Amino acid sequence: MAVNRRTSRDIRSESRLTVMRALLAAGESTRNRLAEDTGLSIGTVSTVVSDLLKHGIITETGQVGGSIGRPTTGLRPNADRGRVVGVYVDVEEAYLAAKVYDAELGELALAEATIDEGLDDADTVIHGIERVLGAALERARANRDDVLGVGILLPGGTRRPVKVPVAAPNAIWLHLDRLRDRLGLPVVVENPLKAKATAELWLGAGRRRTNIVTVTLGIGVGAGIVQDGVLTRGSSDSAGEWGHTLFTFDGRLCRCGRRGCVEAYLGADGIRQTLAEIAPGHPLAAEPGRRRFLEALAESPGREAADTVERTAHYLGAALTDLVALVNPEVITLSGWTARFLGERMLPIVRRRVAEESPGDAAADLAIEISSLSDPGMTGIAAVALERFMRDVGLVTTRMLPAI
Numbered sequence: 001m002a003v004n005r006r007t008s009r010d011i012r013s014e015s016r017l018t019v020m021r022a023l024l025a026a027g028e029s030t031r032n033r034l035a036e037d038t039g040l041s042i043g044t045v046s047t048v049v050s051d052l053l054k055h056g057i058i059t060e061t062g063q064v065g066g067s068i069g070r071p072t073t074g075l076r077p078n079a080d081r082g083r084v085v086g087v088y089v090d091v092e093e094a095y096l097a098a099k100v101y102d103a104e105l106g107e108l109a110l111a112e113a114t115i116d117e118g119l120d121d122a123d124t125v126i127h128g129i130e131r132v133l134g135a136a137l138e139r140a141r142a143n144r145d146d147v148l149g150v151g152i153l154l155p156g157g158t159r160r161p162v163k164v165p166v167a168a169p170n171a172i173w174l175h176l177d178r179l180r181d182r183l184g185l186p187v188v189v190e191n192p193l194k195a196k197a198t199a200e201l202w203l204g205a206g207r208r209r210t211n212i213v214t215v216t217l218g219i220g221v222g223a224g225i226v227q228d229g230v231l232t233r234g235s236s237d238s239a240g241e242w243g244h245t246l247f248t249f250d251g252r253l254c255r256c257g258r259r260g261c262v263e264a265y266l267g268a269d270g271i272r273q274t275l276a277e278i279a280p281g282h283p284l285a286a287e288p289g290r291r292r293f294l295e296a297l298a299e300s301p302g303r304e305a306a307d308t309v310e311r312t313a314h315y316l317g318a319a320l321t322d323l324v325a326l327v328n329p330e331v332i333t334l335s336g337w338t339a340r341f342l343g344e345r346m347l348p349i350v351r352r353r354v355a356e357e358s359p360g361d362a363a364a365d366l367a368i369e370i371s372s373l374s375d376p377g378m379t380g381i382a383a384v385a386l387e388r389f390m391r392d393v394g395l396v397t398t399r400m401l402p403a404i
């Protein structure tokens, strides 16, 4: 295991990403304004801007008049520097999607496919990715030569096959070289928790804050942790598995095999179990599909459904309090189906519990919000592909990125 020490190259690399993200947030800016927005010195900003200009990632827009003093040169991201593509693979639903973005992460085209035969082996997964990627590029009228990178969203760890959920990660992990050969494009793999945190850094809550936790509430639950503007990876890239921290000693069986994990209470199946405990035999509990169950729970006018949402909100508030105690973020964003369907209803209870139970001042300035991003997983993996391109041209160090 290499020593993961922060070097002066890492610091330069962080400055480049900071300036790039600030410019993306502003749309158009100047060196002076970027220095104000980022807190970096004007000297650092000027150096970073030259580096980004050299690689064509940003572009000058000519003279812009300042409110005071002489006119200065405007800067903006170079959207046409190339294209990045996000790919999502859902084995259980045999569903694939690819979304093409320009180099300032503007969406250009989406292609989706449901594979009737299922996605049971590596060949069908690889072939499916190839097809859906080709269709999305065609729809975006993008040339393959323009593709700066392809990012694949993959649940679980990012270095080796994981136990849950099995098929997709293993099919891609064990055959990554083959996938790269077949696509003939730079491929980067990232787990959804970290991709979503990257999306918030580029386009969401991270535009204004540097200590962020992005919580995903879906079939599985987990967190992306950004501290001082840098995504926390941990020694084996496994940081953020908050869903598998302990909620109740010897509690419900989790799909990871352990008892009492947060996910066993806040994952879609956990919420279904809460309903079954509150109202045994309730018809909603038999609703097929996790997404459909959560949607039906949100729509149900019944007392038992309301009690289930309320109890889930208490669980969420209690479990988030542990995160707040450990990480002390400025903002927690919630995304995923549960956040989308039930989030607004749960927020008052969640906020109150976290405020009351967090130690000391840990939650004094904390905001808890539903993510403002419409597709944080896909946007995030596209941002990771863009960061990977910046690494390939020497602008960003490996420390900032997934190992592969």
Ligand SMILES: [Zn+2]
Residues within 6 Å of the ligand: 243, 244, 245, 254, 255, 256, 257, 258, 261, 262, 263
């Ligand atoms: Zn677990």
